Amino acid sequence: MQPCxxxxxxxxxxxxxxxxxxxxxxIANVIGTTEQVIKNYLRNTFxxxxxxxxxxxxxxxxxHGGVQWREPAPLPPVPISSAESPHLLSEPQRAxxxxxxxxxxxxxxxxxxxxxxxxxGLPRLVSA
Numbered sequence: 001m002q003p004c005x006x007x008x009x010x011x012x013x014x015x016x017x018x019x020x021x022x023x024x025x026x027i028a029n030v031i032g033t034t035e036q037v038i039k040n041y042l043r044n045t046f047x048x049x050x051x052x053x054x055x056x057x058x059x060x061x062x063x064h065g066g067v068q069w070r071e072p073a074p075l076p077p078v079p080i081s082s083a084e085s086p087h088l089l090s091e092p093q094r095a096x097x098x099x100x101x102x103x104x105x106x107x108x109x110x111x112x113x114x115x116x117x118x119x120x121g122l123p124r125l126v127s128a
Contacts, residue, residue, distance in 0.1 A: 006048045014041040018054050019061040 007015065010031070017027045024038045031038070042054070051057050 007045060011041050011045045011048070014038060015045055015057055015061050018042070019058045019066065021058075 013031065014027055017030060022030070024035045024042075028035045028038050042057070045057060046052060049057065049060055051060050
């Protein structure tokens, strides 16, 4: 687990803005809240990360990835239900699929329809 995973999204945002050198007033203006709310976020962040000051927080962020704190953590893959992907339906289910559902894709063919040729294979590359 990354250190920033212990923080809420707002606490991460405030920590990043502190790391960039912004004051509490500037951070409050960016987020659209008051300085007191920013102080509360900082107090919670200090407690969670075990730091005592804005300087320690900035050094902590720098030592633990800095700009990577902005990147959202990759989400685990979500299983797709058969209602969302009609091409994964069985034949009886396909017969009852809603009108207009794209049922032309093959079950094992997960490429976007723009990559499928009319014969179902990959498009041919023609060289000059």
